[in-house]
Amino acid sequence: MTPLLSVDGITKRYGSHIGCADVSFDLYPGEVMGIVGESGSGKSTLLNCMAGHLAPDAGQVVFDTRADGPRDTVTMSEPERRMLSRTDWAFVHQHARDGLRMGVSAGGNVGERLMAVGERNYGDIRDKAVDWLGRVEIAADRVDDRPTTFSGGMQQRLQIARNLVTGPRLVFMDEPTGGLDVSVQARLLDLVRGLVRDMGLSAIIVTHDLAVVRLLADRLMVMKSGHVVETGLTDQVLDDPQHAYSQLLVSSVLQV
Amino acid sequence: MTDHAYNFAYLDEQTKRMIRRAILKGLAVPGYQVPFASREMPMPYGWGTGGVQVSAAVMTMDDTFKVIDQGADDTTNAVSIRSFFQRTAGVKTTTKTADASVIQTRHRIPEEALTEGQILVYQVPIPEPLRFLEPRESETRKMHSLEEYGLMHVKLYEDIARHGHIATSYAYPVRVEGRYVMDPSPIPKFDNPKLGDMAAIQLFGAGREQRIYALPPYTNVVSLDFEDHPFEASKANHACGMCGAEHSYLDEVIVDDAGGRMFVCSDTDFCESRQQAGHMGKDAA
Numbered sequence: 001m002t003p004l005l006s007v008d009g010i011t012k013r014y015g016s017h018i019g020c021a022d023v024s025f026d027l028y029p030g031e032v033m034g035i036v037g038e039s040g041s042g043k044s045t046l047l048n049c050m051a052g053h054l055a056p057d058a059g060q061v062v063f064d065t066r067a068d069g070p071r072d073t074v075t076m077s078e079p080e081r082r083m084l085s086r087t088d089w090a091f092v093h094q095h096a097r098d099g100l101r102m103g104v105s106a107g108g109n110v111g112e113r114l115m116a117v118g119e120r121n122y123g124d125i126r127d128k129a130v131d132w133l134g135r136v137e138i139a140a141d142r143v144d145d146r147p148t149t150f151s152g153g154m155q156q157r158l159q160i161a162r163n164l165v166t167g168p169r170l171v172f173m174d175e176p177t178g179g180l181d182v183s184v185q186a187r188l189l190d191l192v193r194g195l196v197r198d199m200g201l202s203a204i205i206v207t208h209d210l211a212v213v214r215l216l217a218d219r220l221m222v223m224k225s226g227h228v229v230e231t232g233l234t235d236q237v238l239d240d241p242q243h244a245y246s247q248l249l250v251s252s253v254l255q256v
Numbered sequence: 257m258t259d260h261a262y263n264f265a266y267l268d269e270q271t272k273r274m275i276r277r278a279i280l281k282g283l284a285v286p287g288y289q290v291p292f293a294s295r296e297m298p299m300p301y302g303w304g305t306g307g308v309q310v311s312a313a314v315m316t317m318d319d320t321f322k323v324i325d326q327g328a329d330d331t332t333n334a335v336s337i338r339s340f341f342q343r344t345a346g347v348k349t350t351t352k353t354a355d356a357s358v359i360q361t362r363h364r365i366p367e368e369a370l371t372e373g374q375i376l377v378y379q380v381p382i383p384e385p386l387r388f389l390e391p392r393e394s395e396t397r398k399m400h401s402l403e404e405y406g407l408m409h410v411k412l413y414e415d416i417a418r419h420g421h422i423a424t425s426y427a428y429p430v431r432v433e434g435r436y437v438m439d440p441s442p443i444p445k446f447d448n449p450k451l452g453d454m455a456a457i458q459l460f461g462a463g464r465e466q467r468i469y470a471l472p473p474y475t476n477v478v479s480l481d482f483e484d485h486p487f488e489a490s491k492a493n494h495a496c497g498m499c500g501a502e503h504s505y506l507d508e509v510i511v512d513d514a515g516g517r518m519f520v521c522s523d524t525d526f527c528e529s530r531q532q533a534g535h536m537g538k539d540a541a
Binding site: 078079082086101103104105107108111112113114115116117120122123125143144 | 389404406407409413418482483484
């Protein structure tokens with residue numbers, strides 16, 4: 001089986017400071033990978049390198065494209081990479097405001113990716129937008145409201161709908177539940193888990209919240225100071241952490 | 257009389273050459289916004305500094321110059337720019353569309369079809385059609401270079417979602433030769449169909465934003481729309497009160513404080529020629 005995403009030796013430096021160093025892994029179709037670590041451990045740098053937002057200093061990110069099979073997205077031309085990020089990839093930002101157009105209605109936000117890939121029928125675009133709002137539990141009568149009138153949790157769900165409407169195969173998520181209160185987090189996680197399972201999505205989720213990866217991720221990567229210190233199945237890493245830092249991380253979780 | 261304190265048509269020759277280079281590049285790549293080093297002009301931004309610089313760069317001694325503002329030859333903007341070039345270039349001026357070789361315009365295309373050899377110069381306030389949706393210049397440039405124009409349709413989508421139809425009635429975005437999306441300056445969308453396949457050269461100058469773009473003669477220009485909400489060139493559903501024209505773009509004029517109003521052609525030259533030819537509207541005295 002060909003991996004959907006194959007990351008090999010990704011390194012990103014900020015001057016003399018290391019963002020992330022020599023990270024390699026394979027992600028297979030339908031698999032959800034969690035990346036955990038403390039603030040500044042290089043999780044987001046790694047995610048941005050994989051999603052094409054940052055150019056890594058070394059390494060390959062090979063994605064199994066629909067048309068041409070495995071291609072290195074780092075050396076791919078920019079139009080191709082941007083096309084991928086509108087179709088086969090999705091990126092869910094920590095702050096919904098970074099991923100939404102706040103001056104455009106919810107329907108327009110969901111429809112943007114459709115129009116970007118050439119949909120030119122207003123009725124169809126609107127039907128799909130309403131359908132997707134329903135899937136992320138936003139009432140259909142909010143379709144013409146701007147995201148500024150939405151709560152934080154709704155904005156985050158809208159961002160997810162906007163990203164998934166073109167049926168991507170790989171979703172990058174950067175702290176998708178950050179800044180939401182726990183009950184809203186639980187609903188959002190439930191929703192994301194359902195969508196990932198139903199659509200057979202692969203996902204890479206960056207978070208510092210171990211509960212999020214416990215729920216969503218099949219596999220886990222623990223990062224510290226730019227390096228991957230431990231990888232393995234989620235339950236295995238969380239229940240029996242080997243590296244001293246993983247042990248610290250797991251034991252730091254507050255018990256209610 | 258030419259005021260000899262200035263070079264012909266106010267701008268120095270080096271500046272004109274710089275602007276002509278930008279115009280030539282614009283003509284070679286229709287719809288592409290060419291940056292140029294816009295000069296300070298002796299008039300405020302918003303009064304047509306971009307158009308004036310383009311006109312000055314293309315003008316020769318033998319040209320006949322016409323200026324229209326919202327279609328009219330006798331409004332402040334038109335009168336001041338006309339007299340500016342009378343003083344600084346000493347060229348002949350006219351109000352007759354057919355007699356002019358260079359026509360500078362704000363917000364309209366003349367009703368009378370333009371011919372080969374004429375140049376139409378537009379004053380452009382904001383040349384970037386994507387600006388209100390994407391504020392970053394670096395990003396809009398990238399979108400133009402990669403032909404990522406989905407966002408333009410988001411604007412039209414928002415129109416339909418909010419108003420039930422495409423409510424954008426001026427500065428209606430167009431696609432040029434299947435490539436660049438262009439802001440045709442704030443002309444009413446009634447004028448959009450005239451942009452394409454026009455015999456005259458069309459030049460667009462934005463002074464404050466320092467951009468020039470152009471449409472060579474007989475260029476393919478398509479107004480953006482949706483399959484189920486096609487583009488429609490709209491106008492007020494009346495005939496001109498002065499000349500009775502039924503297919504010209506109309507201004508609504510309030511004539512008293514009791515709700516009285518009349519509709520007249522916004523193109524004053526077109527309206528006057530028709531009246532002289534004996535056409536009469538219902539409000540003509």
